[in-house]
Amino acid sequence: MGPLIPNGIIPSDWDSIIAILIGIAFGFVLEASGFSSSRKLAGVFYGYDFAVLKVFFTAALVATIGIYYMDYLGYLDVGQLYVHPTFLWGAIIGGIIMGIGFVAGGFCPGTSLCAVAIGKIDAIIYVVGIMIGVFIFSELFFLFEPLYEGAFFGNITLMDSLGVNPYWFIFIFTIIAIVSFVISDIIRKRNKKIFY
Amino acid sequence: MVKRKVAKVLAFRYKILAGILIILAGGLVLLPKYEKHEGIKPEQLLSNVISPERYISTDILADKLINQDPSYLLIDVRDKESYHTYTLPNAINIPLAKLLDEDSERYLNQDEYDVVLFSNDNFYADQAWILCNRLDYQNLHVLKGGINQWFNTVINPPKPLENMPTEQFELYSFRKAASMYFGVAYPEQFKAVKKPKKKIVKKIITVKKKKKAPAEGGC
Numbered sequence: 001m002g003p004l005i006p007n008g009i010i011p012s013d014w015d016s017i018i019a020i021l022i023g024i025a026f027g028f029v030l031e032a033s034g035f036s037s038s039r040k041l042a043g044v045f046y047g048y049d050f051a052v053l054k055v056f057f058t059a060a061l062v063a064t065i066g067i068y069y070m071d072y073l074g075y076l077d078v079g080q081l082y083v084h085p086t087f088l089w090g091a092i093i094g095g096i097i098m099g100i101g102f103v104a105g106g107f108c109p110g111t112s113l114c115a116v117a118i119g120k121i122d123a124i125i126y127v128v129g130i131m132i133g134v135f136i137f138s139e140l141f142f143l144f145e146p147l148y149e150g151a152f153f154g155n156i157t158l159m160d161s162l163g164v165n166p167y168w169f170i171f172i173f174t175i176i177a178i179v180s181f182v183i184s185d186i187i188r189k190r191n192k193k194i195f196y
Numbered sequence: 197m198v199k200r201k202v203a204k205v206l207a208f209r210y211k212i213l214a215g216i217l218i219i220l221a222g223g224l225v226l227l228p229k230y231e232k233h234e235g236i237k238p239e240q241l242l243s244n245v246i247s248p249e250r251y252i253s254t255d256i257l258a259d260k261l262i263n264q265d266p267s268y269l270l271i272d273v274r275d276k277e278s279y280h281t282y283t284l285p286n287a288i289n290i291p292l293a294k295l296l297d298e299d300s301e302r303y304l305n306q307d308e309y310d311v312v313l314f315s316n317d318n319f320y321a322d323q324a325w326i327l328c329n330r331l332d333y334q335n336l337h338v339l340k341g342g343i344n345q346w347f348n349t350v351i352n353p354p355k356p357l358e359n360m361p362t363e364q365f366e367l368y369s370f371r372k373a374a375s376m377y378f379g380v381a382y383p384e385q386f387k388a389v390k391k392p393k394k395k396i397v398k399k400i401i402t403v404k405k406k407k408k409a410p411a412e413g414g415c
Contacts, residue, residue, distance in 0.1 A: 058217075065220050072227060167224040175220035178214045 003080055029113050038106025038117035038122060041164050045103050048194045050184035057177045078166075088151035105129070209259050228308065244329050251340040252312055254349045255367070259375040261285060273324045274316060282309045283292040284346070285321035285378070295327060314339035314346075350374050 004010045010018070033055055034040050043049025070076035102108055105126045107115060112130065115123030137144060159166045205212075235242075244250065260268050261284070268305045270287035272279050273361070279289040290300045292315075304311060313328075313336065328336055339346070348354070353371035356364040357358040362387075 060223075061217055065217070065224065066225050069220075072224070167227075171221045171225045174217050178218065181210075181214070 003076060006080055008178070026110070027117065030111055030114045031118065035111045036118050036120065036123070038120075041108070041111060041177055042103060042106040043194075046191075048191045053184055054181055057180065061170075061174055061177055064173070066115075068166065068170060083155035083157055085155050086153040087149060088153060090148050090150070143180050150157065222318050236332045241326075241330060241351075245326075250325070250338060251307050251318075252337040254346045255313060255371070255374075257284075257339060257346075258350045258371070258378075262374060262377050267310055269303065271303060271311055271324075272315070273313055273320050278316070282343070284343070287314075290324075292324055295324050301364045304328050304336070305331070305333045310335045310337060312339055313341050317344050318340040325342050351378060351380055 005012055005015065005018075030036065033051065035052070035055075040049050041052055044052045067076060067078060067081070069079045098108070104129055105112070105122075107123060107126050109130060112126045113121045141148070153161075158164075159169055162169070198372075218294050254328055270284050272283045272287045272289045273292045273295070274289075275291050276289060279287075279291075283289070288303060290297075290303065294300055295304075312335075315321045315324075318341060320340050321342060325336055325338045341348075353368055353375060356368050372382070
């Protein structure tokens with residue numbers, strides 16, 4: 001049956017409207033869980049708040065487990081889902097830049113827009129910085145192009161590159177997630193309470 | 197009292213949630229696995245089967261070959277001996293038994309060419325077509341009637357009777373022209389060829405004479 005749009009159950013003309021609805025819901029959940037605060041986001045790196053780690057890890061887990069159950073029951077075909085292509089160097093270097101920006105600015109691109117929506121000045125400056133970065137990147141794209149398009153691995157997933165059974169992988173991933181939640185809780189309790 | 201009990205349970209809420217996640221993930225591992233239906237779905241296969249695009253007629257194929265359409269790839273699914281005895285021009289031989297070999301896949305599983313499968317009639321070609329279609333290969337066609345039909349229409353076209361419509365005569369003249377292209381000789385064709393040969397010989401002689409004449413004048 002699914003995915004709904006590629007199989008024509010929902011016409012692809014609805015793409016943008018569905019994207020806007022999902023975007024609004026995503027933004028609402030981000031703001032409701034306090035992710036428009038740069039202190040809460042940066043808390044992961046300083047060890048006083050692990051909400052980011054918990055929320056995103058849990059979201060990934062719920063999604064994968066749900067998708068594979070639906071695949072098993074025949075409601076969804078995992079093979080038809082879009083897998084983002086892997087450009088190894090782009091991913092590594094982009095990840096490092098993004099990580100530094102995350103610690104220094106206290107936002108990731110999504111949460112920064114969320115914080116702009118509730119009127120945070122630091123987020124507005126952060127978004128202006130993103131725009132400047134985007135401008136520099138696109139103007140100097142001819143310089144970055146070999147790096148950007150280098151080491152292309154195709155639309156691979158961890159299951160493909162490691163060659164493991166997806167079900168076992170999900171199970172191990174769940175265990176890792178829960179262990180990391182417990183460890184992060186222990187670290188948080190050892191740290192002094194910080195009011196933010 | 198009820199509130200206290202609820203509070204007691206809720207104190208373990210994260211542990212309960214973690215437990216649910218582990219149970220669900222473990223359930224995925226423990227669920228009995230079944231063989232998944234590989235290839236395209238039966239409904240999709242059926243719609244491909246009844247699609248008119250499945251077959252290509254010998255006349256259309258002859259037209260494509262004469263116009264040297266580069267987008268067509270002919271594949272002969274008969275055995276090697278038949279292939280060496282007679283086949284269509286520029287056809288590739290992939291016997292039905294070797295259809296799923298790795299070397300064959302390069303020709304069959306691509307979207308640059310329109311693949312035309314053929315055999316003596318369309319029996320083996322149809323089987324190859326079904327097999328490849330189920331693997332979701334694109335742009336596959338079967339030559340309607342196969343090589344037998346090719347012989348009966350393009351190579352040896354039946355003469356239309358006098359009381360047949362003009363379309364039949366046009367079709368016949370097209371098929372005759374096509375058969376000449378594919379190397380069939382007609383008796384009337386030979387008569388026509390002999391005459392210009394003589395003329396050419398004569399022309400050569402006259403040209404030689406002409407050449408000599410202006411040279412003399414020039415001096």
